[in-house]
Amino acid sequence: FMSQDYYQILGVSKTASQADIKKAYLKLAKRYHPDTTDAKDAEKKFKEINTAYDVLKDEQKRGAYDRFGHDNFQNQQSRGGGNHGGFHPDINDIFGDFFSDFMGGSRRSSRPTLAKVRGSDLKYDLTINLEEAFHGIEKNISFSSEVKCDTCHGSGSEKGETITTCDACGGVGATRIQQGFFTIEQACHKCQGNGQIIKNPCKKCHGMGRYHKQRNLSVNIPAGVENGTRIRHTGEGEAGIRGGNSGDLYVDIAIKPHDIYKVDGANLHCKLPISFVNAALGGEIEVPVIEGGKVNLTIPAGTQNGDQLRLRSKGMSKMRSTIRGDMLTHIHVEVPKNL
Incomplete structure (x- = not known):
């Protein structure tokens, strides 16, 4: 695993869903767990698998990893997200309790757009009987999740209010300083890496573009479904932050034991x-x-x-x-x- 990035370590693509990432992690973790194998390098590989999963399972960390690259990400992590030349990362940055400044080359031109964050995937366990599995059935399910704000339509801003370009970073979303041979890039403290300023956040969603709500959804269970089948409903997971794409809903089917069959x-x-x-x-x-x-x-x-x-x-x-x-x-x- 030494020369591989986190996606390669887990054996998934860069567009893999959270469900696919978790599935790959569990498979590898079981394979390389020191208690289940006598391989000499098992412990080392197990640690690398856990390190990769710790980053990719978190949408914010994953976004940072994709944005800044494997080497820069590891360099910053090994330095503990420490300060550089008096730079103090803002703990309220969109990265949450993760680090907010990264070391990058002077040729970096990509903007760290942190405003839109994809919503989390959801899992729902649905139990049906054998006759329903045979014939197929449409079931109504109820669950709570984050939904797109219907007041600001996901923008996070009060209706009619304009969203202005951040004057601190000029809309780039980041500020830079030269530190020796390196250019240190940090998410803008004023706009939190957004590049834009919401002067009057939406009162209903508090500027997040989404809020918590109880939902009802009709799901179609096809005839012949087997016990343990997972059905994916694209875009029915939690709404993204400030207009980010919604996650997916995964319905896991369990079939009750039958009295006869x-x-x-x-x-x-x-x-x-x-x-x-x-x-x-x-x-x-x-x-x-x-x-x-x-x-x-x-x-x-x-x-x-x-x-x-x-x-x-x-x-x-x-x-x-x-x-x-x-x-x-x-x-x-x-x-x-x-x-």
Whole structure:
């Protein structure tokens, strides 16, 4: 991992969602945890994985990392975000409790736009029954999250008020000083790196462009959904700060255990009690099926206890497919106590 950046360490792209980053981290953390492997470099790799995840899981730190680059980011972090030549970072900067000044080359021309911050992703656990999973269903869910302010439309400014260019940094969002061979760049203390000044913040959202609200959302669960399926609803997560893009909502599906059927992929298993006479002589019996109703099942003569009989295409439906699994009946012969 030594020469890799944080995205490469976790094996994700620079556009990866928070859910993808977390998934990659958990997989690698389990693989390299010192308690689960005897590899000599496991502890070192485990620390690097945690360092990468600590930055990329935080939208503000991740934004700073993307903006200033891997080397400058690590240099600043190794210096503990300390002061340089009397420069004192503003603790109320958009970076929060992270550092607010970075070392960069004199050729830096990119502006550290810190105003718009993407909203966080949300996760919702939804439990459904097996019949709902088979047929598919539309469910109404309720949850609370940050939503775009309907008063200022996400700008953070009072209606009718203009947002002016910061006179301290000229709208660049950063100030620079020369320190030896280096140019030190710091988010502007006056506009907090925004490049603009909100003279009269919106009273409803206090200048953030969003506020907390209880939400109701209709989610479509497709037929054939499996236990553990994650459904992504783009843009339905928390609203971004000051007009930033909204995060995504991830609905995690859990299917309740069924009284009759046990699920095995797309196949269904059920216990089927039959009489001693039916087992010996054969015959037909009615068997309930998942879509509702019953179908006839032929019992061959001489059927033994524990035999398995298959009803083809009577199992679960499959997502985005017309193919169904099978239903497998496990025979339980009921022997009379008195002959």
